[in-house]
Amino acid sequence: DKWTQFNAGGAYVSLSSADEAAEGVAGFAPVFEVADIDAHAGKIEAAGGAILDRRDMGGHGRTLTFRDSEGNIAQLFQRP
Numbered sequence: 691d692k693w694t695q696f697n698a699g700g701a702y703v704s705l706s707s708a709d710e711a712a713e714g715v716a717g718f719a720p721v722f723e724v725a726d727i728d729a730h731a732g733k734i735e736a737a738g739g740a741i742l743d744r745r746d747m748g749g750h751g752r753t754l755t756f757r758d759s760e761g762n763i764a765q766l767f768q769r770p
Contacts, residue, residue, distance in 0.1 A: 692710045702723040704767065706719050715755075719764055725768065727753075727754045730766055731756075738758075740756060742756055750770070752770075753767050
């Protein structure tokens with residue numbers, strides 16, 4: 691009910707429900723699993739995006755919510 695994850699040939703892509711999405715996100719937000727959130731945060735900002743939120747979920751991992759340069763909102767997820 692809160693999270694659906696797909697394995698696309700070894701690349702994981704997920705959809706989060708409104709309960710798990712960042713504040714202000716309506717409907718579903720795409721979530722991309724990455725190995726290093728901090729490295730991607732720098733790339734997002736360098737490309738004109740904005741970091742909206744970071745969340746440490748302890749044993750569940752970390753998320754980073756961002757808006758890209760086109761105004762789209764998405765999240766990154768890193769396993770613990």
